[in-house]
Amino acid sequence: MATSNTLFRKLPSVDELLRHKSLAELAEREGLAAVTDAARAVLATMRDEITKGSLDERGVDVALSGIEEAVTRELRRATTYSLRPVINATGVILHTNMGRAPLAEAAIQRIGEVARTYSNLEFDIDSGERGKRDVHVQRLLAKLLNDAGSQFDVHSVVVNNCAAAVMLVLNSLAEGGEVIVSRGELVEIGGSFRVPDVMAKSGAILREVGTTNRTRVEDYERAINDKTKLILRVHRSNFAIVGFTEQPNIEELVALSKRKNIPVVEDLGNGSLLDLRTVGVNNESGVPESIRAGVDVITYSGDKLLGGPQAGIVSGRKELIAKIRSNPLFRALRVDKLTYAALEATLLEYVRGNLDSMPVVRMMRISADEIKSRSEALLKNFSASKKLKAEVIRGESLIGGGTTPAATLPTYIIAVTHALLSADELQDQLRETEACIVTRVEEGRVLIDLRTVFPEQDQVVSGALQSL
Numbered sequence: 207m208a209t210s211n212t213l214f215r216k217l218p219s220v221d222e223l224l225r226h227k228s229l230a231e232l233a234e235r236e237g238l239a240a241v242t243d244a245a246r247a248v249l250a251t252m253r254d255e256i257t258k259g260s261l262d263e264r265g266v267d268v269a270l271s272g273i274e275e276a277v278t279r280e281l282r283r284a285t286t287y288s289l290r291p292v293i294n295a296t297g298v299i300l301h302t303n304m305g306r307a308p309l310a311e312a313a314i315q316r317i318g319e320v321a322r323t324y325s326n327l328e329f330d331i332d333s334g335e336r337g338k339r340d341v342h343v344q345r346l347l348a349k350l351l352n353d354a355g356s357q358f359d360v361h362s363v364v365v366n367n368c369a370a371a372v373m374l375v376l377n378s379l380a381e382g383g384e385v386i387v388s389r390g391e392l393v394e395i396g397g398s399f400r401v402p403d404v405m406a407k408s409g410a411i412l413r414e415v416g417t418t419n420r421t422r423v424e425d426y427e428r429a430i431n432d433k434t435k436l437i438l439r440v441h442r443s444n445f446a447i448v449g450f451t452e453q454p455n456i457e458e459l460v461a462l463s464k465r466k467n468i469p470v471v472e473d474l475g476n477g478s479l480l481d482l483r484t485v486g487v488n489n490e491s492g493v494p495e496s497i498r499a500g501v502d503v504i505t506y507s508g509d510k511l512l513g514g515p516q517a518g519i520v521s522g523r524k525e526l527i528a529k530i531r532s533n534p535l536f537r538a539l540r541v542d543k544l545t546y547a548a549l550e551a552t553l554l555e556y557v558r559g560n561l562d563s564m565p566v567v568r569m570m571r572i573s574a575d576e577i578k579s580r581s582e583a584l585l586k587n588f589s590a591s592k593k594l595k596a597e598v599i600r601g602e603s604l605i606g607g608g609t610t611p612a613a614t615l616p617t618y619i620i621a622v623t624h625a626l627l628s629a630d631e632l633q634d635q636l637r638e639t640e641a642c643i644v645t646r647v648e649e650g651r652v653l654i655d656l657r658t659v660f661p662e663q664d665q666v667v668s669g670a671l672q673s674l
């Protein structure tokens with residue numbers, strides 16, 4: 207048996223390897239440095255395997271015969287993107303793991319226009335002097351929310367995400383004082399956003415009232431004392447309490463807050479600018495409802511049902527927003543010009559009434575029948591083999607992550623099974639395609655819901671099924 211030293215001697219040097227014609231050509235195209243790195247990586251892996259004993263003499267010969275391809279593959283691996291598009295066939299419209307809201311075309315274009323050159327991000331064109339970046343969405347948010355029936359002139363600021371918005375609001379308005387929250391709202395929202403922890407970090411003192419399932423307005427009222435700074439309502443974004451439950455509605459909290467002169471803050475999360483009943487989602491309110499009810503400050507995400515870029519928006523009374531804006535934390539949590547560009551373009555689509563421009567809004571509004579006919583059309587182009595079976599069945603889409611836990615939309619689903627592959631294996635194969643198609647598995651079948659697939663991707667899904 208060959209010793210590892212003999213095997214090591216069989217390996218070419220990096221220089222020798224780069225003299226192979228195909229690799230010399232590759233270096234010409236992709237740059238010598240990148241190809242040298244790839245060659246080093248391949249040789250290092252082989253040395254490792256020889257040391258571990260997993261490559262014997264025959265193995266080394268086989269590997270050497272394919273070493274140029276291995277270097278080419280390594281180069282491709284090292285120079286491709288880590289963050290890349292996927293096809294979301296899960297039917298979950300807002301999927302936190304898949305980047306939440308896809309942007310409106312207008313927002314994508316606007317990012318390009320603003321990013322390509324200099325902008326007036328903090329420059330007041332009228333006066334020629336230094337300006338403020340938060341003016342860029344103030345005007346449109348004010349219009350949308352005032353038009354929605356606000357009782358006061360709405361002001362807004364934008365920070366990195368809704369978690370940052372909550373932290374900033376609590377720190378600005380309640381540091382050192384007490385904030386009253388129902389025990390039924392002490393939630394954890396994905397990625398370790400826990401209300402009691404955020405409260406502690408903000409420097410505000412949590413004053414819990416009521417019980418997990420029942421809290422009444424009197425519970426809030428009894429807890430108010432001279433240290434009370436805010437009443438906080440937190441949306442139960444990712445769970446529901448059912449059965450013997452009670453929670454004051456937001457109007458009752460606003461009435462109490464007015465009587466006691468303590469502002470009420472609502473962490474709404476979902477950020478919907480629509481009346482969700484128009485898409486068949488009842489028992490779930492968005493920003494307009496809270497604004498109409500007279501909530502003093504609302505926090506919500508830009509990339510949930512609003513359908514814009516990642517952001518946390520704080521909207522509310524002028525004097526409270528001014529306090530928030532002057533907090534040094536605001537500077538640390540602010541967003542960049544790309545976010546303003548995308549958010550302003552998204553809000554402008556709302557102002558123009560182009561609701562279907564926002565992919566998440568469009569996806570909520572597509573009818574089950576339209577999804578059915580797209581699913582059937584997709585299967586028509588597809589000649590099922592004896593091994594692969596696909597049929598269109600009834601199902602439910604989810605609005606998803608951090609918005610409305612229980613809200614579903616009726617849909618049609620392509621259910622796929624294979625004679626030789628398990629559902630999990632089918633799911634893996636679809637995910638490992640170039641387009642990376644992400645699906646659900648239920649009861650031994652792979653489920654494809656076209657609600658969250660862009661129509662121009664239907665062909666790709668069909669092709670991937672064909673090649674299974």
Ligand SMILES: *Cc1c(COP(=O)(O)O)cnc(C)c1O
Binds near residue numbers: 506518
């Ligand atoms: C989603 C959500 C958050 C966190 O929002 P991010 O934008 O992910 O930071 C906070 N509060 C509520 C109620 C939410 O639904």
